[in-house]
Amino acid sequence: MNTSPQLSPHFSLREFTASQTAAQYNIDNSLPVNMLENAAYTCEQLEKIRKQLDNKPIFISSGWRCPILNSKVGGSAGSDHAKARAVDIHCPQFGTARQIAEALVAAQIDFDQLILESPNTPSAWVHIGFRKGANRRQVLTKFAGDKTYYVGLKS
Ligand SMILES: [Zn+2]
Known part of the structure; x- marks a missing residue:
């Protein structure tokens, strides 16, 4: 039985909140109550992404x-993950991280920041974040082993 509450459909x-690293190091990664509103907004936006x-x-x-x-995972101190405003996603039935990023950039939808992460590697993913009322639609590419964030979707 799935007893976990839904943040969106x-x-x-x-x-x-699931994290292999948290499980491995016995870190309590439960969501604080004051982050619930951001988390629910993020998942509402993810429903639009899913469409x-x-x-x-x-x-x-x-x-x-x-x-x-x-x-522990090397996230920046101001990471939107630590504010429940961002997620890293895969959607294998739709396509690669690059195909997902291209589709979302072309769509008329709001997001604050989309990062194509580690393209050209098998673990490539899309980071996407949302800021209610302040979405910038910033698009970046971050390559594995390179600290620079490049503007746009780069290959
Ligand atoms: Zn991320």
């Missing part, structure tokens, strides 16, 4: 990160 609190990806299932590989987990 297709996204559960469990998926939003753009032909309603194919989206998998969240990293959603909420408590500060300890965020530093």
Whole structure:
């Protein structure tokens, strides 16, 4: 039985907070109550993203990160993951991370920041974040082994 509450029709609190690193290091990555509003907004936006990806299932590989987990995975101190405003996603039934990023950039939807992460590697993913009322639609590419964030979708 699935007892995890839903943050939106297709996204559960469990998926939003799940972390192999947290499990490995016994870090309590449960969502604080004061982050619930951001988390619910993020998942509402993910429903729109899901529609753009032909309603194919989206998998969240990293959603909420408590500060300890965020530093453990090398996230920046101001990471939107640590504010429940961003997720890392895969959608294998739709396509590669690059195909997902291209589809979302072409769509008329709001997001604050979309990062094509580690394209050209098998683990490529899309980071996408939302800021209610302040979405910038910023698009970046970050290559594995390179600290620079390049503007736009680069190959
Ligand atoms: Zn991310």
